[in-house]
Amino acid sequence: QIAAILYRYMGSPTATGSLTGFTDRANVSTYATTAMQWAIGKGYITGTSSTTLDPLGQATRAQAAVMLHRFLTK
Numbered sequence: 511q512i513a514a515i516l517y518r519y520m521g522s523p524t525a526t527g528s529l530t531g532f533t534d535r536a537n538v539s540t541y542a543t544t545a546m547q548w549a550i551g552k553g554y555i556t557g558t559s560s561t562t563l564d565p566l567g568q569a570t571r572a573q574a575a576v577m578l579h580r581f582l583t584k
Contacts, residue, residue: 512574513555516581517545527551531561538565554580 517523527550529535529543538546546565549555554577558564569577 511542512569512577513549514542514545516554516577517548523548525551529563532557532563533561534563534565538563549577552581553584 517525522544525544525547527547529538529547529550542565546555546563550557555563558567
């Protein structure tokens with residue numbers, strides 16, 4: 511949801527990232543796929559490991575803070 515919110519806030523820009531390397535990419539909700547591609551391409555989201563995103567999990571306060579920090583400083 512955070513990726514979708516930031517993506518829409520930025521006016522739904524072109525997504526350049528890919529979900530291909532993540533084994534749980536099928537768990538990304540349809541409404542959030544392009545937003546996740548965008549957030550990954552921008553480096554705002556890097557996943558919970560090099561091969562997982564955990565899109566159905568709940569972000570911790572620290573994870574949310576890191577995403578917002580990356581968004582505001584990159």
